[in-house]
Amino acid sequence: MALIITEEQKMLKDSAAELLKAKAPVNEMRALRDQGYMTFDSNLWREIASLGWTALTIPERYNGLDFGHVGLGQILEETGRNLSKSPLISSILLGASALRISDNKVLKAKIFPGLIEGSTQLTLALQEGKYHKTTSFQTKAVPEGENYVIDGTKTMVIDGTTASHFVVVSEIDKAISIFLVKADLEGVNISKNILMDSGTYADITFDKVVVSAENKLNIQLDGSRMLDELMTIAYSGVAAELLGICQEAFEITIQYLKERSQFGVIIGTYQALQHRAAIMFSEIELCKSIVLKALQAIDEKDANAKRYAHLAKAKLGKTVKMVTNEAIQMHGGIGVTDDANIGFYLKRARVAQQLFGDYNYHVDQLAALKGF
Amino acid sequence: MNDLSDFRTATRVWLEANCPHSMRQPVKDPFDVYWGGRNAIFTTQDQKIWFEKMLEKRWIVPYWEEKYGGGGLTPEENNILTQEMTRLGCRKPLYSFGISMLGPALLKFATEEQKLHYLPQIVEGKIWWCQGYSEPNAGSDLASLQTKALDKGDHYEITGSKVWTSYADKSDWIFCLVRTDFEATKHAGISFILIDMASEGVSTRPIKLISGKSPFCETFFDGVKVPKENLIGTLNEGWNIAKFLLTHERQMIGGIGETDIRKEVHEVAIENLPINSKGLISDGVLRSQISDFEIDEEIFELTIQRITDEAKTGNNSGALSSFFKYYGTELNIKRQELLMAVTGTDSLIWEENEKSDGDLARKFCRSKGNSIEGGTSEIQLNIISKLILGLPTK
Numbered sequence A: 001m002a003l004i005i006t007e008e009q010k011m012l013k014d015s016a017a018e019l020l021k022a023k024a025p026v027n028e029m030r031a032l033r034d035q036g037y038m039t040f041d042s043n044l045w046r047e048i049a050s051l052g053w054t055a056l057t058i059p060e061r062y063n064g065l066d067f068g069h070v071g072l073g074q075i076l077e078e079t080g081r082n083l084s085k086s087p088l089i090s091s092i093l094l095g096a097s098a099l100r101i102s103d104n105k106v107l108k109a110k111i112f113p114g115l116i117e118g119s120t121q122l123t124l125a126l127q128e129g130k131y132h133k134t135t136s137f138q139t140k141a142v143p144e145g146e147n148y149v150i151d152g153t154k155t156m157v158i159d160g161t162t163a164s165h166f167v168v169v170s171e172i173d174k175a176i177s178i179f180l181v182k183a184d185l186e187g188v189n190i191s192k193n194i195l196m197d198s199g200t201y202a203d204i205t206f207d208k209v210v211v212s213a214e215n216k217l218n219i220q221l222d223g224s225r226m227l228d229e230l231m232t233i234a235y236s237g238v239a240a241e242l243l244g245i246c247q248e249a250f251e252i253t254i255q256y257l258k259e260r261s262q263f264g265v266i267i268g269t270y271q272a273l274q275h276r277a278a279i280m281f282s283e284i285e286l287c288k289s290i291v292l293k294a295l296q297a298i299d300e301k302d303a304n305a306k307r308y309a310h311l312a313k314a315k316l317g318k319t320v321k322m323v324t325n326e327a328i329q330m331h332g333g334i335g336v337t338d339d340a341n342i343g344f345y346l347k348r349a350r351v352a353q354q355l356f357g358d359y360n361y362h363v364d365q366l367a368a369l370k371g372f
Numbered sequence B: 001m002n003d004l005s006d007f008r009t010a011t012r013v014w015l016e017a018n019c020p021h022s023m024r025q026p027v028k029d030p031f032d033v034y035w036g037g038r039n040a041i042f043t044t045q046d047q048k049i050w051f052e053k054m055l056e057k058r059w060i061v062p063y064w065e066e067k068y069g070g071g072g073l074t075p076e077e078n079n080i081l082t083q084e085m086t087r088l089g090c091r092k093p094l095y096s097f098g099i100s101m102l103g104p105a106l107l108k109f110a111t112e113e114q115k116l117h118y119l120p121q122i123v124e125g126k127i128w129w130c131q132g133y134s135e136p137n138a139g140s141d142l143a144s145l146q147t148k149a150l151d152k153g154d155h156y157e158i159t160g161s162k163v164w165t166s167y168a169d170k171s172d173w174i175f176c177l178v179r180t181d182f183e184a185t186k187h188a189g190i191s192f193i194l195i196d197m198a199s200e201g202v203s204t205r206p207i208k209l210i211s212g213k214s215p216f217c218e219t220f221f222d223g224v225k226v227p228k229e230n231l232i233g234t235l236n237e238g239w240n241i242a243k244f245l246l247t248h249e250r251q252m253i254g255g256i257g258e259t260d261i262r263k264e265v266h267e268v269a270i271e272n273l274p275i276n277s278k279g280l281i282s283d284g285v286l287r288s289q290i291s292d293f294e295i296d297e298e299i300f301e302l303t304i305q306r307i308t309d310e311a312k313t314g315n316n317s318g319a320l321s322s323f324f325k326y327y328g329t330e331l332n333i334k335r336q337e338l339l340m341a342v343t344g345t346d347s348l349i350w351e352e353n354e355k356s357d358g359d360l361a362r363k364f365c366r367s368k369g370n371s372i373e374g375g376t377s378e379i380q381l382n383i384i385s386k387l388i389l390g391l392p393t394k
Helices: A007-023 A026-034 A042-050 A069-082 A088-101 A105-117 A223-259 A271-299 A305-336 A342-354 A359-369 B002-018 B045-056 B075-088 B097-109 B112-123 B238-253 B265-272 B284-312 B320-342 B344-348 B359-367 B377-388
Strands: A122-125 A140-144 A147-158 A165-172 A175-182 A188-194 A200-212 B129-132 B148-151 B155-166 B173-179 B190-196 B202-206 B216-227
Touching: A007 A042, A007 A069, A026 A342, A069 A088, A069 A223, A069 A271, A088 A105, A088 A122, A088 A147, A088 A165, A088 A223, A122 A147, A140 A165, A147 A165, A147 A175, A165 A223, A175 A200, A175 A223, A223 A271, A223 A305, A223 A342, A271 A305, A271 B284, A271 B320, A271 B377, A305 A342, A305 A359, A305 B284, A359 B284, B002 B075, B097 B112, B097 B129, B097 B173, B097 B238, B129 B155, B148 B173, B155 B173, B155 B190, B173 B238, B190 B216, B190 B238, B238 B320, B265 B284, B265 B320, B284 B320, B320 B344, B320 B359, B320 B377, B344 B359
Parallel strands: A122 A165, B129 B173
Antiparallel strands: A140 A147, A147 A200, A165 A175, A188 A200, B148 B155, B155 B216, B173 B190, B202 B216
16 A cells, blocks of 8 residues: 555645644634643534534444544644644543443443544553553452453543543453443542643543443453553544654744844854754654554554554654754744744643653554564 | 566576576676676676677667667566576676666667667677776866866867776776866866777776775876767756766666675574574674664665655655665675674685685675775765755855
């Protein structure tokens, strides 16, 4: 398969670029922050749902569009460019994918309609403590009659204060079970964290929360396989957002180099800056390739999809740090003021590159995958 | 679609039947392959068989038109042939700068008469071509070259010197950039000309590199007479041909189209370094460096694929060859550096002994030239920043 996007995917990307630039640009994100860290604009979310973006990766039999992850990735790239705030990552990239991978057909039929409509918002409760990992979870789900009793504490739950349901990853004797847990159940305690990207995240404690067995997402399906598949999607999707951040921060910076004068000349004439700009350009060219490959690999059920996802998250995690650091430096004094938007790219980049494992994590995982 | 899969099957069968076993082994050194030329030498019988079979099949340059000695294959068929040759590990039957560099320039800039004259000879390996670009005082600033061609009525008289001419001492002909207008600005007075190395007044001297051996030479022209019909393209517009060829050269040096099967760095590392109880390389720092390198190496390959695919839809910029050249050579330099690190002090062996063939240290030294030849990394970054990013010049 050619490593380019199709005409239809390009149309979706262009329409996402247009809408987000008009309705959810970086200044809108600034406004939400200034209004006491508002999570997102619910009018925008309704519009996103009406455009079908919430249904992109959902199978047709559940009234989804079955358009695939390359499509969703194009939108996420544009949200990265605009720093648009919405539950696309929490509810669609993570929530809808968990439900799609799940073999619980009853739950799918029940939840997908609201998810597509935008009224139901899912999010993933995976991480425990300070670091991303995919094994050895302390959260337990103990069977009790028809029910399970969930105990444990999850961290870094994206949009954890506004989601209606949590996809909770638990483990007993190395067996992973994944549950859909309503946010308003007794024993669910949500504590809010505002992170440096002005985003709302939550630490969630499940204190003897009783959920019925009907809410188990993996019935026959092996829980760690399900988690693996979900992580492949998470790594690639976040990498797509990071690609948007890299490109926008880079382009803003190149524009600045062409406008700013010092010593009577445009600073972009200085070779010291030109070469660093050209190096950034080169690294971003690599980023474009691996993000697209990782997204295509998901849609094509490529046996190497997980490795491509690690490659994407590793490369983008490293590059986004380099590009946003350089962007601030090349802006000089204005770059460290709150008035300039470039700082928002630095701050979102820092959060997104840690989500689901930073560069170091994925470099280690890739080495382990290759057996060294 | 069906035709192509038939073509693939037929190609596979033919290659299996006709490519001698020894021609499916990796190339050991530059003289382990067939270069053709007036004084052509086959170093093995299999080399001869393989070349003759491929010539008969018209697959020496399979994608050129048949009237020029090519096989007339479509790009899709040619891709299949390349894939099948890579799959079997088949060597190229003929190593030739005529195929990779001069040929494309002739196809684009030469007259029909010149094409019919030179291209079939390239295919048949009758002439060993070398390239005369750089001069002692025109390296990165190539357009300031000073080798002059004076108009003497029915011929040009050429005087000057070239440097870094690969295999000049073995070549039959040279394609050369010369100055034909001494008043014009430096880019506007250059022409592209073909010179028979057997002409009176041509001499060469090999250059020894830090790697100990090299194909490079200096080439001197002392009042060499060259017929006017040897000029390619328009007089004084040779810089266009030069730029076109540099794009080709940069892609080659950047590793595009390279089909050699190489061991991955981590495989060499596992063979050499201590392994811990988890089966991982004990040296965590080196392990991260290798993993980081292999991430970039794999993604660079994907990037070549992506940009090639984009070019097919018409989205491409010639300046991207500067990106390929820059990134590909920097990667190779990192690769050699890592191979030295994982092989420890054995990597330092220079003269062949029972422990080593001395290849690693020499390849490491040779890799230092990669970011210099064909335009330095700094020149490539200049081109990217000006032509792609549009950053201003003073």
